[in-house]
Amino acid sequence: MRIARVLTRLNLGGPARQALASDPLLAARGHELRLYTGTSGPGEGDLFETLHARGLDVRRVPGLARGIAPAGDLRALATLRREFREFQPELVHTHTAKAGILGRRAARVVPGAARVHTFHGHVFEGYFPPAVSAALVALERKLARQTDRIAAVSHATAEDLLRLEVLPDESKLVVVPPGIELDALLALRERHGALRAQIGARPEDFVVGVIGRLAPVKRSQWAVDVFELLAVRYPALQLVFIGDGSERGMLERRLGALAPQLRARAHMLGARMDMTPVHADLDAVLLCSHSEGLPIALIEAGAAGKPVVATSVGGVPELVAHERTGFLGEKQDELAFGLAQLLENRALGPAMGQRARLRIDKRHSAAALCERLEGLYALAREVHACGS
Numbered sequence: 001m002r003i004a005r006v007l008t009r010l011n012l013g014g015p016a017r018q019a020l021a022s023d024p025l026l027a028a029r030g031h032e033l034r035l036y037t038g039t040s041g042p043g044e045g046d047l048f049e050t051l052h053a054r055g056l057d058v059r060r061v062p063g064l065a066r067g068i069a070p071a072g073d074l075r076a077l078a079t080l081r082r083e084f085r086e087f088q089p090e091l092v093h094t095h096t097a098k099a100g101i102l103g104r105r106a107a108r109v110v111p112g113a114a115r116v117h118t119f120h121g122h123v124f125e126g127y128f129p130p131a132v133s134a135a136l137v138a139l140e141r142k143l144a145r146q147t148d149r150i151a152a153v154s155h156a157t158a159e160d161l162l163r164l165e166v167l168p169d170e171s172k173l174v175v176v177p178p179g180i181e182l183d184a185l186l187a188l189r190e191r192h193g194a195l196r197a198q199i200g201a202r203p204e205d206f207v208v209g210v211i212g213r214l215a216p217v218k219r220s221q222w223a224v225d226v227f228e229l230l231a232v233r234y235p236a237l238q239l240v241f242i243g244d245g246s247e248r249g250m251l252e253r254r255l256g257a258l259a260p261q262l263r264a265r266a267h268m269l270g271a272r273m274d275m276t277p278v279h280a281d282l283d284a285v286l287l288c289s290h291s292e293g294l295p296i297a298l299i300e301a302g303a304a305g306k307p308v309v310a311t312s313v314g315g316v317p318e319l320v321a322h323e324r325t326g327f328l329g330e331k332q333d334e335l336a337f338g339l340a341q342l343l344e345n346r347a348l349g350p351a352m353g354q355r356a357r358l359r360i361d362k363r364h365s366a367a368a369l370c371e372r373l374e375g376l377y378a379l380a381r382e383v384h385a386c387g388s
Contacts, residue, residue: 001377004089004113005035006080006103008066008096010051010058011044012243012271013213014120014153014178014296015095020047021180021366022373024054029374033057034087036080036103038064043244044213045271059083066098073102080106089113091377096120097136104143114384116376117143118151118176121293121314124164127217140166148380151176154294154315176376177318178294179369184276185303186361195281199238199267206343207238208309209282211275211297212289214245219311222288222332224254224266229336231262234343239286242278244271279304284326284342284349288335292316299364302356307349309338325356 003026010016023033034057040046051058061083063075084092084106093116094103100117107113124133124140144150150172152158158175161167201207210223220241227239241251248268255266272278279285285301285308292314299319301308308326310316320326327338342349362368 001090001381002032002087003034003377004084004087004092004103004107005033006061006092006094006099006106007035007037008064008099009040009044010037010047011040011213012047012273013044014293015118016047016051017180017296018178018369020051020054022369023051023056025366025370026373027056029370034059034083034089036061036064036083038076038099041066043248043271045244045273050273064099064102073098077102077106081109084110084113091116091381093118093373093377097123097140101139101143104146108146112384114149114377114380115147116149116151116380117147118153119157119161119293120153121157121291122160122164122166124160124166125291137164137166141168144168144172147172148383149174149376151376152293153178154318156315156318157293174376174379176369176372177363178296178299179364179366179372180296180299181366182299182303182361182364185279185300186357188276188280188304190280192277192280194277195240195269198269199240200264201238201281202236205236205238206234206283206346207240207281208284208286208339209240209242209278210286210288211242211278211300212287212295214241214243214247214251216247217289217291218243218247219288219290220247220251221254222335223286224251224258225332226286226288226336226339227266228258228262229333230339230343231265234340237265237339237343239266240282241268242270242272242275275300276304279306282306284309284339286335286339287311287316288332289313289316294319299360302353302360303364305350305353305357307342307352307356309335309342311335319359321355321359325352325359 063072092107287310294315312328
């Protein structure tokens with residue numbers, strides 16, 4: 001079938017990584033895909049050229065961007081309508097809020113096109129004043145009536161959509177867990193050494209990575225709190241931030257205020273396109289978010305055989321089995337306790353990582369995502385044809 005995918009941006013986050021994994025496989029199965037996207041923000045990275053190099057038809061949409069921008073939104077909507085009239089997709093699949101709003105509105109110019117939207121998380125709680133959140137829920141509820149299937153990346157996200165009444169019932173709702181390219185991570189067996197050399201880590205040092213956008217939702221400051229709770233007791237502990245974003249300046253100031261002996265062991269390395277050598281040199285991954293869908297960073301960690309210490313939010317417990325593949329907590333001291341277990345018993349982390357590998361390999365590969373999407377698309381087209 002002809003499939004149009006609309007993503008707000010192709011940064012290094014989950015939606016773009018999943019498109020990179022699944023779309024070449026869908027194309028190899030005979031589907032014709034076009035991927036429409038805006039431009040990533042400063043420091044976010046951009047996978048546009050990477051997808052183009054894989055032979056995918058990727059097209060920029062002027063004006064498509066995060067946030068409220070009426071002039072840009074109208075420009076993006078006009079572009080999408082023009083593109084859809086020319087392409088005549090049989091199915092339009094949108095991802096995240098802005099692309100979901102504009103992409104589904106634009107899809108009206110092709111009445112025969114089925115519509116699918118994926119929630120990779122949500123911003124209906126804890127992001128905006130109550131009145132704004134209520135307006136967003138009302139808008140998404142209206143759009144859901146015009147959508148053949150709504151996909152959530154985790155069961156927790158699906159439950160939130162029902163609890164917040166974004167959907168009137170679960171008849172249109174499906175859970176489609178993420179999948180990414182795992183082969184290079186699954187093949188890791190030893191350190192690469194480059195990252196550890198960059199930060200001056202000794203062979204015996206325990207390097208913990210905080211991976212992802214430096215954005216308020218990720219609570220990077222918590223990672224520094226956890227580090228401070230443990231750093232004096234465990235002089236082998238090193239902390240590295242892999243990512244960039246709006247919180248970078250604040251985080252740099254926070255790290256700069258650490259005592260000199262601790263500051264030398266906390267590092268900001270910016271965003272990286274290739275995460276395989278990064279994971280090769282890590283001993284564990286720390287995630288402190290206050291909201292998540294199903295984080296790609298933790299899928300990567302599991303595939304690389306690394307234990308995870310994370311807040312128990314969103315779909316994280318669907319990835320991390322507490323005390324088997326990592327440790328879950330609610331507060332900074334609970335996260336610190338989990339890391340302390342790994343520091344005290346250096347054999348524990350690799351054992352947890354191997355258990356994680358088995359779980360991730362079966363559930364979150366590119367091939368598994370391709371199969372799930374193909375089934376979803378066939379169902380959405382059938383439903384649309386029946387007028388349900």
